[in-house]
Amino acid sequence: MKVLPEDPVKRLSVKLAITSFGFLLFALFVMPPLYVAFCEITGLNGKTGDKYEAVDAVVDTSREIKVQFVATNNEGMPWQFGPEVKTLIVHPGEQTRINYLAKNPTGNDMIGQAIPSLIPYKAASYFHKTECFCFNQQALLAGEEAVLPMFFIIDQDLPEHIKSITLSYTIFDVTDRFSREELLSMVDTGQ
């Protein structure tokens, strides 16, 4: 079966057109996932991983890691949002809980989404979350407030030179992206 035309000019042109279309597909469908995968493996953009299944591990009491918690509101997000405590000292291997507090002071029901970022980047892949409010959106009815827990374990393999980690959450207003029903079902399931 002949797919490409016989005429050399047409043949070459078709090949070039296919190549350029290939680069379009590459940009649309390869570059973004490649970037995400690259960042996930290296922790480069400070994103922390998805839910982690805790494994039995010894707590390394010889090391103390200072973990600082930061919160930021994205532009236009009216919620009051912040960690219960600003700093914790933890040992690698130890499961720890930290609460963030959120309050929707407005007269509207809203949905927020917290996006984590962690420095130093090198620590991102050693910071495991077994449970986190950031895995889901949070719905808060007008005036409602909530305690948002997060459980984490710092890996025993955390490089020796890292003594302190800063975890930052930025809360975004994503109300527009969901319907009223979705909002209410989020409230029901207590997410």
Place this chain on the structure above:
Amino acid sequence: MAHGPAKGITRWLYTTNHKDIGSMYLWFSFAMFFLGGIFALVIRAELFQPGLQIVDPNFFNQMTTMHGLVMVFGAVMPAFVGLANWMIPMQIGAPDMALPRMNNWSFWILPFAFAMLSSTLFMEGGAPNFGWTFYAPLSTTYAPPSVTFFIFAVHIMGASSIMGAINIIATIVNMRAPGMTYMKMPLFVWTWLITAFLLIAVMPVLAGVVTMMLMDIHFGTSFFDAAGGGDPVLFQHIFWFFGHPEVYIMILPAFGIVSAIIPTFARKPLFGYSSMVYATAAIAFLSFVVWAHHMFTVGLPIAGELFFMWATMLIAVPTGVKVFNWVATMFKGAMTFETPMLFSIAFVILFTIGGFSGLMLAIAPADFQYHDTYFVVAHFHYVLVPGAIFSITAGVYYWLPKWCGNMYNETMGKVHFWLAFIGLNVTFFPMHFSGLAGMPRRIPDYNMMFADWNMISSVGAFLFGAAQVMFLYNVIATIVGGKKATAEVWENPEGLEWTVPSPAPYHTFSEPPEFKSSH
């Protein structure tokens, strides 16, 4: 045999003749050059003094954005495609481009793209105001509604460039005169061949990135939106994966033009032809692995900073080879200084200055200071104005007599050169200083301490603009009349284009010519 062009407007609408299409591209580019120039003068008028006097800040941002977009995509790129249309078939002894109908298409969609882009100036919310680099989320979450028109305009420009590039490659690969092997092709043809491959690789990436913006804005995806799990830094990676090769798209054909002109007026063959070819290919190849030198401050890991720093510096090596070869060509040559040669010599000197400031910017730790200051503006204007624009101007003066059969006014050409040369240096040299002193780019108002440099820059800009009006006048006067040019035009220029009469007949090389190489 040869019949002339059709009459009236349909000649231009339906033409498939490479010379007609080349002329249309060049006129279009000239028009965009003036439009982009007006935008630049609005910017410089506002910056003449500190404080806000002429335009409001949002309009100022629209001007910097539109100036960049119009100059890059409307002036520089179409001018090179126009020169390619005119000169590649004539330099390789082909009767026309390989795909003449597509050629017509790739030109005629351009005016629509730019009409659409320009119309955004009159829309509610104004034109795009997020810079020619249109970083997300400025260009997505915070963009004016006209961004959608901007996106479609970029799609059309991309389609035009890709079609043009396919045509150029198909022409060069298939239609060379017998005996013209690849290593005997004129350098303008070589540099365009390589440029066309760059276009085919990166224009789709540009189309891809604006498509992702479109999806984020209208279809609820989150490629670049952190709230939905995306990342604005991804935008910058994709943009600069296109953007850095793009800056070479705007300079490689320029290398080809000056490599044609300098030997003619130095009366010596080009020094180091094959090293020129290899250097061009090396630059093109390296241009794919340096993109993040535009992103040193986004928080790259140390390894990334170092890699992109060294890779960027590596590009200076083949670039240095080229500059060396041009200088060596002139060395002990019997030089004369006609207008095309003046522009070419200025190209070599001033482009080199731009290369050096590029090297300074490539030093990652230093770039933390220089980034987003006027130093960057000085750098890229030194590579683009005396680089791309001067080479195009040199090419126009060099080949205009061949196109229209008349000599241009040499005195006026020289005056144009000196005004442009002085104007450009007065405009852009002070920007090195204001930039090093910390003046940020893309702002309508600034600290008093930058006032002197800015006033000088603005004076230079108006001088440069005035010089271009003289250029326009000279070109029109040459087309209308003037001393008849000979077939050779210059003294013993090299290349097949000089073997046909001046003006070049509507159809040339209907029979493939005899090709004898001189090197």
